[in-house]
Amino acid sequence: MSEMIKKLTVKDVDALIEIARSSWKWIYRNIYSNEFIESWIREKYSKDKLLNEIIRSQSDLDIILLGSFAESTMTGFIELKTSANKAELLRFYLKPECTHKGIGKSLLLEAEKIMKKKGIVECSLYVHQQNNVAVSFYKKNGFEVKDIDGDDFVMEKKYKDLQ
Numbered sequence: 001m002s003e004m005i006k007k008l009t010v011k012d013v014d015a016l017i018e019i020a021r022s023s024w025k026w027i028y029r030n031i032y033s034n035e036f037i038e039s040w041i042r043e044k045y046s047k048d049k050l051l052n053e054i055i056r057s058q059s060d061l062d063i064i065l066l067g068s069f070a071e072s073t074m075t076g077f078i079e080l081k082t083s084a085n086k087a088e089l090l091r092f093y094l095k096p097e098c099t100h101k102g103i104g105k106s107l108l109l110e111a112e113k114i115m116k117k118k119g120i121v122e123c124s125l126y127v128h129q130q131n132n133v134a135v136s137f138y139k140k141n142g143f144e145v146k147d148i149d150g151d152d153f154v155m156e157k158k159y160k161d162l163q
Ligand SMILES: CC(C)(COP(=O)(O)OP(=O)(O)OC[C@H]1O[C@@H](n2cnc3c(N)ncnc32)[C@H](O)[C@@H]1OP(=O)(O)O)[C@@H](O)C(=O)NCCC(=O)NCCS
Pocket: 023, 027, 092, 093, 094, 095, 098, 099, 100, 101, 102, 103, 104, 105, 106, 126, 127, 128, 131, 132, 133, 134, 136, 137, 140
């Protein structure tokens, strides 16, 4: 079954929050407690905040927020924030059972097409050092570790020489 990728709309907000919650509980199961994850989702994934970001993405402002869909069910999402010619990957989560099937790669490639159109030359991200699934995914997709910030690796991918 082929995956469809499109910009998220306001009606996708609840599905996005549920995917984030299930992905966090899977990938960070040995890193954060359930209570911490629940409070993080409540605070950082509040509906108001996400609706605002969906609208900023729909209006082609500083947010790129894409979802992957099988039939009409959301399987994952990627979110980036752009500022001048740079981007930061803010959130990237798939349903645990939908990982390892190439969906993440397709989402990243689609986001990269949009970044290219916007003239983005560099994308950075923060990833927990113990999140081997994501760190290996990013390395396979052209990101390099540039720094360490607390528990996180700071990774970066360049799309053009900056000069
Ligand atoms: C990171 C993520 C978005 C990548 O998307 P994906 O569709 O799973 O990745 P792809 O299938 O395109 O790429 C496969 C590669 O990713 C990594 N990977 C993806 N899923 C994996 C899994 N379940 N177990 C181990 N490695 C995995 C491996 O490096 C794999 O390469 P391999 O096939 O040679 O083993 C997805 O795995 C995910 O949602 N992970 C949990 C949430 C997360 O960690 N997000 C990043 C936060 S910074």
